[in-house]
Amino acid sequence: MTLRKLIEEAAAKILSAERVAAFTGAGISVESGIPPFRGKDGLWSKYDPVLFEISHFRAQPIETWRLLKEVFYNFMAKAEPNAAHRGLFQLEQMGLLKTVITQNVDNLHQKAGNTDVVEFHGTSKRLVCLDCLSSYNYADIEEHVTDMPPLCLACRGILKPDFVFFGEGIPPKALQRSFMEAMLADLFLVIGTTGEVYPAALVPIQAKQKGTVIIEINPEPTAFTGQITDIFLQGKSAQIVSELMDQIAMVRSKTR
Ligand code: APR
Numbered sequence: 050m051t052l053r054k055l056i057e058e059a060a061a062k063i064l065s066a067e068r069v070a071a072f073t074g075a076g077i078s079v080e081s082g083i084p085p086f087r088g089k090d091g092l093w094s095k096y097d098p099v100l101f102e103i104s105h106f107r108a109q110p111i112e113t114w115r116l117l118k119e120v121f122y123n124f125m126a127k128a129e130p131n132a133a134h135r136g137l138f139q140l141e142q143m144g145l146l147k148t149v150i151t152q153n154v155d156n157l158h159q160k161a162g163n164t165d166v167v168e169f170h171g172t173s174k175r176l177v178c179l180d181c182l183s184s185y186n187y188a189d190i191e192e193h194v195t196d197m198p199p200l201c202l203a204c205r206g207i208l209k210p211d212f213v214f215f216g217e218g219i220p221p222k223a224l225q226r227s228f229m230e231a232m233l234a235d236l237f238l239v240i241g242t243t244g245e246v247y248p249a250a251l252v253p254i255q256a257k258q259k260g261t262v263i264i265e266i267n268p269e270p271t272a273f274t275g276q277i278t279d280i281f282l283q284g285k286s287a288q289i290v291s292e293l294m295d296q297i298a299m300v301r302s303k304t305r
């Protein structure tokens with residue numbers, strides 16, 4: 050079936066669904082200039098993932114903070130939502146999307162305007178103290194982040210971005226909300242993820258097990274494609290989401 054036909058089919062399913070959720074990964078932010086973790090130009094091809102192991106961070110925080118500053122703060126904080134993020138916001142505004150469950154920590158879904166975003170791996174927007182657990186908005190203490198590593202204003206403990214390092218647990222509320230949505234939604238839009246990282250990948254898998262329709266958007270097949278995906282829209286998410294939104298708007302205008 051041609052991509053055009055698949056987009057028409059996907060749009061029809063979104064319009065007839067009771068409750069739609071989106072599940073996004075690093076790929077949706079690639080066209081905002083943020084490199085993915087895996088694949089061509091992926092972060093893990095440039096940096097050793099051990100830097101993001103919590104035990105390594107506790108032992109050598111300065112090494113990791115140098116990378117955090119370079120990749121997550123000097124760069125990501127300035128990134129803007131792209132057409133894929135904006136399309137998901139439009140979908141929410143049309144009453145056709147309830148929740149975005151994202152593996153990303155770049156805050157771009159919130160910047161695009163979505164109001165119900167579950168951050169499965171936490172967020173780079175906040176820093177948390179490893180000792181007293183005080184939490185700070187990065188923007189509020191940016192001038193203090195010149196110290197390496199940044200220290201807690203309350204107890205001088207080491208500050209860490211409030212996102213999940215390897216060896217840490219998923220924030221319990223995000224975990225609970227995500228699997229609840231897997232039970233409630235009857236359609237999942239899976240965008241820009243390899244589907245290789247657990248437990249995040251279990252969310253769409255569990256949704257599928259109870260009959261949820263899975264529409265996947267990715268330039269290439271993933272671990273999900275041959276397993277749980279019902280409609281595979283192959284391409285970059287900014288382009289595909291834009292075309293999907295045009296199709297939805299066109300069908301809606303005809304039925305109004
Ligand atoms: N549009 C859509 N998808 C894209 C695009 C694009 N323009 N460019 C790349 N992709 C896809 C790739 O094909 C790949 O499937 O995005 C995915 C990026 O894969 P990863 O970098 O592994 O991202 P993700 O699946 O979100 O990683 C999950 O791994 O390291 C951890 O915590 C990190 O949240 C991350 C998790």
